[in-house]
Amino acid sequence: MKAFMTIGTVDFLQKIAAKHEEIHIYFMNSKxxxxxxxxxxxxxxxxxxxxxxxxxGSGYMEEKGYVVMNNIPVTDDGKAIFEDRFKNRQNVADKMPGFQAFRFLRPMKGNTYVVLTQWKSEKDFENWKNSEAFKKAHQGQASKPPAYFPNKPFITTYHMHEPEEDEDQ
Known part of the structure; x- marks a missing residue:
C-alpha cells in the first residue's frame, strides 16, 4: 500500500478530489x-x-482528529537500521486513549521518512507524549541523534479539515 500527500488551498485540493471521487482523500489543516x-x-x-x-500501519484514518507527522531524514546507509527499529516497536501508542491511526512511511524519492499518528484530539496526543508509556517507548534514545540522521527531524501537526469550516471562509 502507498500513501500520497500534497499541499495547497482547500479549494484547489477539493477540485482534485472532485475529479477522483473513487479515492477517499483526507484534508488536514495547519497554520x-x-x-x-x-x-x-x-x-x-x-x-x-x-x-x-x-x-x-495500524488503526484507521478518521475524518476528525489531530495528526502529528514526525519527519525524519535518514541516510541511505541507515535506512535498514531505522526501519528495523520501527518494525520491532512495541505498538504502545496504539493502546493509548484517543489513538486512531499509525503509519510508518518510507519515501519513494528522497530520504525523509514520516511517522504519522492520528489522535482524537490534541489533548490525547499530549497525554501520550507525557505518559510513562511514551517515556518507556523512547527510552534508550540518546540525546544526540544517531549518525544516520543527516539533518534534524522535525514535526508538523494538523487538525483534520471539517467541511463546515468552508462556510466561514
Missing part, C-alpha cells in the same frame, strides 16, 4: 495551509507532492 492525504495501491493523482510506501 501553513492544507494537506491532502490518501492511501492507494499505486495510483498517484497529484502532479506534485510526495509518495510513500506504508511500511507499518
Amino acid at each position: 501553513e495551509g492544507t494537506l491532502a492525504y490518501y492511501e492507494d495501491e499505486s495510483k498517484n493523482i497529484f502532479s506534485s507532492g510526495k509518495a510513500y510506501e506504508i511500511i507499518i
Whole structure:
C-alpha cells in the first residue's frame, strides 16, 4: 500500500478530489495551509507532492482528529537500521486513549521518512507524549541523534479539515 500527500488551498485540493471521487482523500489543516492525504495501491493523482510506501500501519484514518507527522531524514546507509527499529516497536501508542491511526512511511524519492499518528484530539496526543508509556517507548534514545540522521527531524501537526469550516471562509 502507498500513501500520497500534497499541499495547497482547500479549494484547489477539493477540485482534485472532485475529479477522483473513487479515492477517499483526507484534508488536514495547519497554520501553513492544507494537506491532502490518501492511501492507494499505486495510483498517484497529484502532479506534485510526495509518495510513500506504508511500511507499518495500524488503526484507521478518521475524518476528525489531530495528526502529528514526525519527519525524519535518514541516510541511505541507515535506512535498514531505522526501519528495523520501527518494525520491532512495541505498538504502545496504539493502546493509548484517543489513538486512531499509525503509519510508518518510507519515501519513494528522497530520504525523509514520516511517522504519522492520528489522535482524537490534541489533548490525547499530549497525554501520550507525557505518559510513562511514551517515556518507556523512547527510552534508550540518546540525546544526540544517531549518525544516520543527516539533518534534524522535525514535526508538523494538523487538525483534520471539517467541511463546515468552508462556510466561514
